Amino acid sequence: MYNAETDHQVVPIGADLMHLLDNQDGAVIAAAARTSKGRWQVSADGADTVTVNDRTAAVTALTETALAVLGGTGYSTMVPHGLTAQP
Structure with missing residues (x-):
């Protein structure tokens, strides 16, 4: 069995909302x-809102927005299997 830990995770909330969360404290980053x-529309405190056409681009924008507002050189982010295949 593997025990993988990540810095962040993307969590779908219904069909029309996703959050990128900090795994340490559960805070919503974007x-x-x-x-x-x-x-x-992807938004976060300290970043301009980004508008994209589909869910796959929204997941990418979530991770890019997190990098922009948090600084640093990189973070690991878990995205649930099959999420980008959803409409």
């Missing part, structure tokens, strides 16, 4: 919300 037009 959020992605689907708009009424089907696009995704």
Whole structure:
């Protein structure tokens, strides 16, 4: 059995919201919300809001936004299997 630990994780909350969470304290670092037009808006304190066309791009934007607001050189992020395949 493997015990993998990551710095962050992407958590889907229903069909239209995802959070990128800090695994140490559960704090929300960034959020992605689907708009009424089907696009995704990714936001975080200290960063400009980014709008993308699909869930896969939203997951990428979540991780890039976390890097931008947290600084540093990199973080590990767990993304649930199959999440980017969801509409």
